[in-house]
Amino acid sequence: MKYVDEFRAPELIRKAGKEIRRLADSKRHYRIMEVCGGHTHAIYRFGLKDLLPENVELIHGPGCPVCVLPMGRIDDGLSLASQSDFIFAAFGDMMRVPGTHGSPLEYKARGMDVRIVYSPADALKLARNNPEKHVMFFAIGFETTAPSTALTLMRAKMEGLHNFSVFCNHVTIIPAIRAILDSPDMRLDGFVGPGHVSTVIGCRPYDWIAKDAGKPVVVSGFEPLDILQSIVMLLRQLKNGESKVENQYKRVVPWEGNSAALRAMAETFELRPYFEWRGLGFISQSALKIRPSYAEWDSEQRFTMPGVRVTDPKAAQCGEVLKGVLKPSQCKLFGRECTPEQPVGALMVSSEGSCAAYYNYEHRKPVSIANAAAN
Amino acid sequence: MATTLTKIRFREPQIEMAHGAGGKASRRLVEGLFAPLLFGSSPGPLGDAAHIQINGTRIAMTTDSFVVKPLSFPGGSIGELAINGTVNDLAVSGARAEAIVVTFVLEAGLPTDILEAEVRAMAKAAEAADVRIAGGDTKVVEHGKADNMYITTTGLGRLLAGVEISPQSVRVGDKVLLSGPIGDHGITILLARGDLDLEAELRSDTRSVFPLVQALVREAGAGVRWMRDPTRGGVATSLNELARDCGLGIVIFEEKLPIRDTVRGACELLGLDPLHIANEGQFLAIVAAEHADAALQALHATPGGQEAVLIGEIREQPDSAVLVTTLYGGSRLVDMLVGDPLPRIC
Numbered sequence: 001m002k003y004v005d006e007f008r009a010p011e012l013i014r015k016a017g018k019e020i021r022r023l024a025d026s027k028r029h030y031r032i033m034e035v036c037g038g039h040t041h042a043i044y045r046f047g048l049k050d051l052l053p054e055n056v057e058l059i060h061g062p063g064c065p066v067c068v069l070p071m072g073r074i075d076d077g078l079s080l081a082s083q084s085d086f087i088f089a090a091f092g093d094m095m096r097v098p099g100t101h102g103s104p105l106e107y108k109a110r111g112m113d114v115r116i117v118y119s120p121a122d123a124l125k126l127a128r129n130n131p132e133k134h135v136m137f138f139a140i141g142f143e144t145t146a147p148s149t150a151l152t153l154m155r156a157k158m159e160g161l162h163n164f165s166v167f168c169n170h171v172t173i174i175p176a177i178r179a180i181l182d183s184p185d186m187r188l189d190g191f192v193g194p195g196h197v198s199t200v201i202g203c204r205p206y207d208w209i210a211k212d213a214g215k216p217v218v219v220s221g222f223e224p225l226d227i228l229q230s231i232v233m234l235l236r237q238l239k240n241g242e243s244k245v246e247n248q249y250k251r252v253v254p255w256e257g258n259s260a261a262l263r264a265m266a267e268t269f270e271l272r273p274y275f276e277w278r279g280l281g282f283i284s285q286s287a288l289k290i291r292p293s294y295a296e297w298d299s300e301q302r303f304t305m306p307g308v309r310v311t312d313p314k315a316a317q318c319g320e321v322l323k324g325v326l327k328p329s330q331c332k333l334f335g336r337e338c339t340p341e342q343p344v345g346a347l348m349v350s351s352e353g354s355c356a357a358y359y360n361y362e363h364r365k366p367v368s369i370a371n372a373a374a375n
Numbered sequence: 376m377a378t379t380l381t382k383i384r385f386r387e388p389q390i391e392m393a394h395g396a397g398g399k400a401s402r403r404l405v406e407g408l409f410a411p412l413l414f415g416s417s418p419g420p421l422g423d424a425a426h427i428q429i430n431g432t433r434i435a436m437t438t439d440s441f442v443v444k445p446l447s448f449p450g451g452s453i454g455e456l457a458i459n460g461t462v463n464d465l466a467v468s469g470a471r472a473e474a475i476v477v478t479f480v481l482e483a484g485l486p487t488d489i490l491e492a493e494v495r496a497m498a499k500a501a502e503a504a505d506v507r508i509a510g511g512d513t514k515v516v517e518h519g520k521a522d523n524m525y526i527t528t529t530g531l532g533r534l535l536a537g538v539e540i541s542p543q544s545v546r547v548g549d550k551v552l553l554s555g556p557i558g559d560h561g562i563t564i565l566l567a568r569g570d571l572d573l574e575a576e577l578r579s580d581t582r583s584v585f586p587l588v589q590a591l592v593r594e595a596g597a598g599v600r601w602m603r604d605p606t607r608g609g610v611a612t613s614l615n616e617l618a619r620d621c622g623l624g625i626v627i628f629e630e631k632l633p634i635r636d637t638v639r640g641a642c643e644l645l646g647l648d649p650l651h652i653a654n655e656g657q658f659l660a661i662v663a664a665e666h667a668d669a670a671l672q673a674l675h676a677t678p679g680g681q682e683a684v685l686i687g688e689i690r691e692q693p694d695s696a697v698l699v700t701t702l703y704g705g706s707r708l709v710d711m712l713v714g715d716p717l718p719r720i721c
């Protein structure tokens with residue numbers, strides 16, 4: 001398959017693995033954070049940890065939109081859409097995320113009209129085709145998915161489609177990285193930067209990480225070779241004592257980002273003063289809300305939301321795992337009370353959450369197999 | 376037999392869609408509620424068909440309900456699935472389907488021409504599989520109480536001579552054979568539902584696998600240790616069930632997995648794992664190492680078996696789990712499917 005197989009070519013991947021082992025100083029321990037949940041998933045799915053020497057450790061970051069969504073927001077969305085003339089539309093990722101009284105899938109099984117859509121434009125189509133219903137699109141995601149929500153809002157306004165609204169849960173990546181770097185128990189050597197987010201925001205927003213925080217950033221693609229090459233680039237910077245932003249994912253990410261997408265976001269969204277992140281707590285200016293000029297299509301401005309706040313179970317150590325302080329398996333609930341089927345904490349929910357990825361692909365893997373592959 | 380005092384382990388307050396999706400939740404329901412109340416405390420490994428002895432004759436018996444949406448799709452339809460599904464469940468239990476009885480649950484308002492088309496499809500599939508439809512029953516429910524129609528088929532089969540299959544006979548070193556490309560059926564259905572605005576040239580693989588099973592058993596005899604048709608939950612779920620039942624590790628070589636580019640592309644795009652996607656015309660077989668090459672040749676020589684491949688082997692590790700290895704030296708565990716496969720966005 002074109003544009004995939006080239007980036008999974010065994011000989012190139014082995015070569016990149018060898019280069020990583022050559023560059024990594026055996027007297028040093030490297031802690032590299034991959035910010036994006038898509039990277040976390042790829043690292044486990046392709047078994048990339050098997051190819052890294054023991055002193056190059058990957059720490060899983062906060063870039064999984066489903067994982068950082070507080071349960072109260074899900075409760076709010078489900079409670080509004082429980083009215084009989086509503087259709088609850090969301091991405092497949094959302095469907096198994098538990099609210100206090102069940103996930104959207106469970107609500108669907110009980111009779112709520114829940115639809116999986118692949119883009120917000122599909123939700124708009126649902127609204128056109130079901131004029132007697134109100135379609136609420138539960139919007140999640142970082143800057144990756146926010147532009148398509150923005151364009152959909154603009155489209156709804158243009159068409160004067162009044163039976164459609166967006167429950168906006170979009171968040172932004174930079175404040176989350178700042179929160180992690182500000183955390184006193186955090187020690188990181190560099191970042192594998194988010195690929196899809198950067199197609200929209202470009203590479204400049206990471207400048208401060210390299211300049212002020214002194215940590216190198218390499219924006220990376222999602223295939224095995226992309227990720228390994230990004231680690232090579234990071235190790236090279238660390239070896240040379242450098243700290244800069246580099247773009248490994250040039251085939252997709254323009255340095256300046258996508259100005260049309262950024263314009264659409266600016267037209268429809270403004271920053272919330274603060275927003276709650278699951279596991280990380282309240283972070284100021286870290287999320288988007290819909291501008292008053294689009295109030296008609298904003299579920300929160302148009303309807304009364306219960307505004308539920310649900311505290312996460314105390315025993316779940318999602319925050320520590322999310323910040324990379326603990327490994328998934330070091331959480332007290334991991335694999336016992338908390339599994340992908342019956343998740344307690346947020347990171348076990350999405351296949352991109354580090355706990356779910358670790359549970360599905362790694363945790364029962366015999367040590368002998370992992371070691372054999374690395375040698 | 377169960378009494379009112381029999382305890383059940385199933386603690387979930389209500390039935391959810393996942394309990395029917397063929398993965399872990401389905402297994403919890405069957406093992407935690409049905410098995411203790413209906414089969415006594417230890418049902419043993421749950422196969423595709425029950426084996427019964429009547430006056431010394433070994434008979435296999437199975438039943439399956441079909442609730443497909445849409446009713447017809449490229450390459451097949453519910454009527455054809457209802458016959459082939461049951462023929463295949465018997466086949467992978469080592470039995471030739473002899474007779475099938477059918478129950479229709481029809482929704483009031485179902486156009487007759489749709490019903491006629493499905494019944495014709497059943498007759499055609501039964502003729503192709505050389506199985507007799509021996510009887511049936513019809514119920515009609517109110518409009519809105521069923522998705523057009525549901526079909527249940529129950530099949531009886533006679534065990535092939537020389538076949539002795541069970542998870543307990545699987546040994547370290549045995550090979551894993553797969554009859555052909557995976558994921559065609561599940562992806563075809565996903566696209567045929569039309570919710571995703573994706574189109575592809577793809578057809579369901581629905582067919583009877585009996586001729587292939589027969590060729591395999593003829594060649595390898597008792598060297599065939601275990602067989603399964605990886606329907607809901609896909610290859611990953613079937614192999615995980617085997618790993619759990621035999622307590623050994625199953626290692627799959629990723630580069631050997633036969634997956635069409637269309638299926639791979641759709642899976643990449645939607646964030647699905649082809650190993651979790653349903654099939655309707657393929658089967659997995661565990662074959663003793665010394666029979667593996669000849670068994671594969673026998674499959675290749677049988678019509679419809681040209682794409683059969685050896686995809687992996689049985690090892691001591693990982694304990695009761697399935698591991699996929701890649702050419703470049705990475706590996707990952709593959710678990711059973713949890714719930715239905717859902718497309719991801721980012």
